[in-house]
Amino acid sequence: MFYLGANDQRVTLVDEEGHEVYSTDFRQFTTVLTHLRPMIRAIAIANPVGDVDKNLLAVFQDQMHREKNFHSLTALSMAPLDSRFLALIALTKARTEKAAPPPKVKKKRK
Numbered sequence: 001m002f003y004l005g006a007n008d009q010r011v012t013l014v015d016e017e018g019h020e021v022y023s024t025d026f027r028q029f030t031t032v033l034t035h036l037r038p039m040i041r042a043i044a045i046a047n048p049v050g051d052v053d054k055n056l057l058a059v060f061q062d063q064m065h066r067e068k069n070f071h072s073l074t075a076l077s078m079a080p081l082d083s084r085f086l087a088l089i090a091l092t093k094a095r096t097e098k099a100a101p102p103p104k105v106k107k108k109r110k
Contacts, residue, residue, distance in 0.1 A: 001069060002036060003091040004090060006046075009026050010026060011028060023083065044073075045086070046086055072093050
């Protein structure tokens with residue numbers, strides 16, 4: 001399992017022991033998710049200039065909760081944080097906190 005941290009510049013993955021496994025620039029974020037999604041257990045994202053778009057976050061969380069091993073998505077709006085530190089936050093949350101329930105599926109109206 002991997003734990004992902006992302007800021008507006010870098011994306012970093014750490015393993016179960018907190019060792020950095022992979023790091024790349026933010027432009028590769030969607031590629032990392034596409035290829036490693038089943039193995040990503042938790043994600044922490046920071047946006048140094050303001051809040052992460054709530055609608056985008058909801059869609060993103062819904063998509064990730066389709067993976068049975070996924071634990072949590074954390075969005076932080078604070079001073080720039082290193083992507084490896086964010087990945088360690090994701091790892092810590094997954095180990096110490098109860099998993100968030102998956103978003104409720106909205107029923108289609110007839």
